[in-house]
Amino acid sequence: MKALVVLPTYNEAENLAPLAQEIFANTPENTELLIIDDNSPDGTGKIADQMAHKNPCVIAMHRPKKMGLGSAYVLAYQWALARPYDIMIQMDCDFSHDPKDLPRLIDALAETDLVIGSRYVSGGSIENWPWVRSLISQAGNFYASAILGLGIKDMTGGFKAFRRKVIETMDLGTLVSDGYAFQIETTYHTLKNGFKVREIPIIFKDRTRGQSKISKRIIWEAIFSVWRLRFKKILETLLLCLSIVMILHYYFYFFTNHYLPNFLPGFMKKLGL
Numbered sequence: 001m002k003a004l005v006v007l008p009t010y011n012e013a014e015n016l017a018p019l020a021q022e023i024f025a026n027t028p029e030n031t032e033l034l035i036i037d038d039n040s041p042d043g044t045g046k047i048a049d050q051m052a053h054k055n056p057c058v059i060a061m062h063r064p065k066k067m068g069l070g071s072a073y074v075l076a077y078q079w080a081l082a083r084p085y086d087i088m089i090q091m092d093c094d095f096s097h098d099p100k101d102l103p104r105l106i107d108a109l110a111e112t113d114l115v116i117g118s119r120y121v122s123g124g125s126i127e128n129w130p131w132v133r134s135l136i137s138q139a140g141n142f143y144a145s146a147i148l149g150l151g152i153k154d155m156t157g158g159f160k161a162f163r164r165k166v167i168e169t170m171d172l173g174t175l176v177s178d179g180y181a182f183q184i185e186t187t188y189h190t191l192k193n194g195f196k197v198r199e200i201p202i203i204f205k206d207r208t209r210g211q212s213k214i215s216k217r218i219i220w221e222a223i224f225s226v227w228r229l230r231f232k233k234i235l236e237t238l239l240l241c242l243s244i245v246m247i248l249h250y251y252f253y254f255f256t257n258h259y260l261p262n263f264l265p266g267f268m269k270k271l272g273l
């Protein structure tokens, strides 16, 4: 089994090398690491290049400017699908996702198709977040889960392990969101495509090095994307109902205009009427 860990980076110079070391220490021997850096001003891209130069299991990819987390993952998964990876794992490069949890994520994938490292199932938690941020996250997850009705507790978490077939089935070109919304979208499509999703508890720690990139735009995007997906679902259901009605109408028309006029006279004759 060959695994790829995807790390999008923007200004993670202090975190990248120590995190990569821990990732390799906690994953099977032939695991590879794909770093997607968006021309970080702090030189993260150069560190990624040096790591790739020293270690053939590290691949460094560069984009010219900060283009968002979602499109970095889309690019990573498109790249990965052209190569023989069996599982694809995504995580943040700020130690909020503990690399020591990787073995549990990978093991859980034996029984399911997508594993989510979840802060909101029993045993999961968040350490050192200000209470306001914690409240916004909890409310956001409750909101997304309630509107989409998927029964997943952590819809916005980014610590995920996918089986290849899940990514293969996902229409990557249609994924447009950037931040939390991207995580909501991928989980939504995984379930919609009939795959199994399991949440396993993780302890999420606030970053101790580097700066957060969370913005108001990312929060608004998540709020709206839930409704976009909900309406898409309603629209799809309506289209399905419309197709069924049209097919039934066609058969009814055929039955009353063609079948009955041809069949009835002969049948009545047979009955002697």
Ligand SMILES: Nc1nc2c(ncn2[C@@H]2O[C@H](COP(=O)(O)OP(=O)(O)OP(=O)(O)O)[C@@H](O)[C@H]2O)c(=O)[nH]1
Residues within 6 Å of the ligand: 007, 008, 009, 010, 011, 012, 036, 037, 038, 066, 067, 068, 069, 072, 091, 092, 093, 094, 096, 206, 207, 211, 212, 213, 214
């Ligand atoms: N390539 C790329 N990576 C990004 C971009 N924005 C964020 N990242 C990376 O995505 C991961 C998650 O971003 P964070 O800044 O930790 O965002 P967050 O987790 O919502 O916020 P904090 O945990 O509070 O810092 C980190 O590895 C970032 O370096 C981006 O535009 N492009």
Ligand SMILES: [Mg+2]
Residues within 6 Å of the ligand: 092, 094, 096, 207
């Ligand atoms: Mg983070």
